Structure formats: structure tokens, C-alpha cells
Amino acid sequence: MLPSSHSRLVEAYLEALSSADIDAVLDLFTPDGVVSSPLYGERSARDFYLTLFADTAASTLTLRQILISPAAAAPTLAFWFDFDWTLADGTPAPFTVVDVAELDPDGRIRHLHIIYDTYPIRSLWDQQQRAGTAPTR
Numbered sequence: 001m002l003p004s005s006h007s008r009l010v011e012a013y014l015e016a017l018s019s020a021d022i023d024a025v026l027d028l029f030t031p032d033g034v035v036s037s038p039l040y041g042e043r044s045a046r047d048f049y050l051t052l053f054a055d056t057a058a059s060t061l062t063l064r065q066i067l068i069s070p071a072a073a074a075p076t077l078a079f080w081f082d083f084d085w086t087l088a089d090g091t092p093a094p095f096t097v098v099d100v101a102e103l104d105p106d107g108r109i110r111h112l113h114i115i116y117d118t119y120p121i122r123s124l125w126d127q128q129q130r131a132g133t134a135p136t137r
Contacts, residue, residue, distance in 0.1 A: 005107055006068055010079045013099075013109075014061045020053040022046075029109045037114045045112070055128065060084040064096075074103040074110075085121075087128045093121040 009028060016024035026033075026045060033045035040048055062082040069076045077100070084094045097116040101109045 006075070006077055007066065009101075009103075009107060009109075010063065010066050010077065013079075013101075014063060014081065018059050018061045020056060020059075022049055022053060025049050029112075030104050033109055033111070035112045035114065038116060038118045045109075055088050056085065057088050057090055058086040074105045074107070077101045077103065083116075087124060089128050089131065091124050091128065093124045095121055 013025065013028055015021075016028065026049065029045040034042060035045050035048040036042045037048060040051060043051070061084070064080040064082065067078040067080075069078075078098055079101075080096070080098045082094065083097050085092070087093050095116050095118075097114060100113040100115065102111040102113075104110045
């Protein structure tokens with residue numbers, strides 16, 4: 001059975017991500033938290049989310065499943081969800097993703113690994129990046 005603290009962490013993360021709440025999302029990370037992303041590379045959590053939120057006009061997230069590995073001092077969580085992403089220029093770029101969160105002993109995210117197939121959205125994202133589209137938020 002999944003501990004309620006892990007369910008709350010995933011729920012809080014998805015809510016902060018969908019509302020582009022930088023403070024709420026960073027509260028879930030350790031101060032030196034890192035995100036590894038197929039599109040953005042490896043960055044500090046602060047840099048990653050500031051950039052992601054600037055590139056986003058809207059997002060709707062639908063959780064599919066949470067998985068936990070209780071091995072080691074702190075667990076690793078994986079959560080599979082649909083990310084209905086709208087880029088800052090209004091282009092829809094939906095995808096399905098698995099985020100793997102390495103937690104510290106206090107249950108905060110130390111390193112988040114984002115895993116998904118970028119092929120369906122890469123050209124849309126690249127086009128927005130080249131155009132330098134200003135965020136609509």
C-alpha cells in the first residue's frame with residue numbers, strides 16, 4: 001500500500017505543475033534539487049520550472065499510476081501521467097510521461113528524472129524556441 005505522504009507529494013506536485021506555482025513546486029524539492037528532462041537537459045529545479053512555466057500557456061495533468069520503491073534510506077517514486085501541454089504560443093503539445101523522483105530522507109525530491117518520448121512534440125517545441133515566443137502568462 002502506498003503511504004499517504006507519497007500520495008500527497010505526487011498530488012501536490014501535479015497541482016503545483018498544472019497551476020505553474022513556482023513556490024509550491026520548489027517547496028517539494030531539496031534546496032539543491034535537480035531535474036533531468038529530455039527537452040531541457042539537467043538543470044536546477046528552480047531554473048527548470050521557471051523555464052518550463054515561461055514556455056507554457058496552459059497544462060492539464062491526469063494521473064495514471066504511482067509506483068514506489070522502498071529500497072534504500074529514502075524511497076524512489078515513479079508517477080505516470082498525461083501532460084496536456086499547451087506551449088506559450090498556443091500550440092497543443094500533449095504527451096504521456098513518467099517522472100521518477102529520488103527522495104531525501106525527509107521525503108523531499110532530490111532529483112527528478114522526467115521520461116517520455118519527445119518525438120511527437122520536439123518539432124513543435126523547437127519551433128517555439130526558435131521563434132522566441134513570449135509566454136502568455
